[in-house]
Amino acid sequence: MLERFGQATREWFGAAFAAPTDAQAGAWRAIGDGHHALVVAPTGSGKTLAAFLWSLDRLAREPVPADPKRRCRVLYVSPLKALAVDVERNLRAPLAGIRHAAARLGVPQPDITVGMRTGDTPADERRAFQRTPPDILITTPESLFLLLTSAARESLAGVETVIIDEVHAVAATKRGAHLALSLERLDAMLPRPAQRIGLSATVRPIEETARFLGGSSHVEVVQPRTAKTIEVSVQVPVEDMTQLDEVGEPEEGSRRASIWPAVEERVFDLIGRHQSTIVFTNSRRSAERLCARLNELAADASLAASGSAAADSALAAGQGTRWMPAAIMAQSGAATGAPPVIARAHHGSVSREERKHIEESLKSGQLPAVVATSSLELGIDMGSVDLVVQIEAPPSVAAGLQRVGRAGHQVGAVSRGVVFPKHRGDLLSCAVVAERMGDGAIEELRYPRNPLDVLAQQIVAMVALDPWPLADLAALVRRAAPFAELPDSALHAVLDMLSGRYPSTAFAELRPRLVWDRAADLLTGRPGAQRLAVTSGGTIPDRGLFGVFLAGAERAARVGELDEEMVYESRVGDVFLLGSTSWRIEDITPDRVLVSPAPGAAARMPFWKGDQPGRPVELGRAIGARLRALVRQDDETATAALRAGGLDDWAAGNLMAYLREQREATRALPDDRTVVVERFRDELGDWRLAVHCVLGAKVNGPWALAVARRLTERYGVDAQVMPSDDGIVVRLPDTADQPPGAELVAFDPEEITQLVEESVGTSAMFASRFRECAARSLLLPAATRAAASHCGSSGRRPPSCWTSPGSMRTFRSRSKRPASAYRTSSTCLAWWG
């Protein structure tokens, strides 16, 4: 394979590596033959070189174009800024190596330049890119969109290769659809479409991912078999999960049984037995809490050990702990509180600088463990991590694999993971996810079809710079996979909206963004369209978050961020925990919280309300099917099967006992074909229905809407109907003569579609999604947009129908359209994404 490279490249590679990996050889073959290529390989298998080396070799051998605007020939797009920075660093070695090899060989030394353009790039560097573009530009999807929507796009006119990293992470999202359109816009400015190289972790189905990457063109798939194996075990640290130790202060009367102490100790012990550990949790709050507890345990251990030298060495030897207690004491100084000596918390609300620092101290071996949310799931190589711990079942098999794959990054190494269920109801999910991780049974991905809000935004951006004949614009859009089947009706509806022709007067507050000359079928932007696109582009909705800054600092140092609701519940003087440190609130301004460090002080745990992603239906079905198989077997066979799937004795025993008790209580168990409905009176005497359905919140959510609607019609009451991943809980005031039965939640397929469609428009979810979609479509009036993005923090509320569920109802009824027609005409409806 190497013979197709130039001499200098060959020299360098031969000196630096024994041989190309399978992914590299396959990628270079496909790329060298001029195909689009999708390279599926785990991180750490030489992916960067697989994607880049062919281009580097060509850049090294070909003369630099005379026209500086044609100089930039390779574009790299990463969904994460951190990864972009990492790639820039990883390119330095091959670039220097090839240059040195060329010097030794006496051939001309290439001078390949690399530039970066992300939100962190200062304005002067951005301008510099426009004047003197580098050979290779590293960027993000959002920054690429900005480049394409400014005069700087001229400096992309020479691009020949586009590398899209972590394709699997964007393909199934609106962010991916947005990127797909940006890539088509780029191709449209080039003499010939750029060659696309996609890099991805394991994905299913591969055809869908390839189609997303290539749009209308063929993509060569490079997917070498990987020898990499994973080992996942499910461990329960207590013999009987119904008999738990009590925690809490007895005098406060808050003692309650909890599995946490047992889990914390086990995790603490595991950290001590490994080089570097990443502990994943499913929420920022539990990451903070577990992290704090681990550091308390470390402080306790060092305190106990400092009693005598004998105890000291006994502890070190007995527990096999790697760090010396004396070292902990030295670092912590005074023995106040629990300094973050063995673990730090890492999640989306910890500031970027802090996270970078935490990542570096884990990589360098200074820090034994990091407790993270999915913030560490993707991205940069975490080096010598040899154990991944997962608290609670991971949200999906794909996420679980991605997380456990963070351990044992070296080629051929085994990735080890330990999953700790948090409660009995969590046991089965843990067992099934662990089994499916071993089988590589990740959930299927599907890219969104025709997300019209994304389309609207890109159309505004396109016509802001050039007039577009409708037919050309339509052809460009349909070359992108997510819009390949875009019907004329939908495109025209979007253009109607953007040009000010609305289906009802309720839209009158919208501002037209373009002019559609129907005689000439020509689209042109209105004044301000370009500015709007660059100031409000992208697909990620803004959330109401308060920045947390250090008070009195000369340059505002960002500590992290807090949810607005957490801030409303806080007062000056309160102490809370963020990033394993206590902070005292000094001041609360309209959009930020100023704090000072309060080490050792008792602190509140912060909370954030996040999205509710919901269990994938595919995983829900698998859990149900597994349960059905399990109950058909006798206890011995079933237990043996669970043990073979990675459960330890106590995990298997607890699960079997749980299933037995449940079966004794209800006779049937909820599986992929069975829904179990339990009815009982709660402590207030109200009826409650517990509908057990393991298919996940994506099914149970819409179902709950229909149930709520039926209750309103039947009993005239607004009953509480709460969906979750495992079912629906209905609470019904004791007004009904007849106690509700299972028929309350049974629907005909025909009927439920109609009920859900009718109920969706008045749901809170709809209102919030509608606002997001309208903002993404660049349709909101400027004042509303500004207010919406600072909603809550500035005290200003955007006016009228765009904000409240109540007025949304009016809006819907005035539009006098069934939900389905409304869906296409408004460009905006996205039900559960």
Add this chain to the structure above:
DNA sequence: GACCTGCTGCGGGCTG
């Protein structure tokens, strides 16, 4: 009763 819900990114074009 126990358990108690994620992350990603982020102006350009003008005037003075």
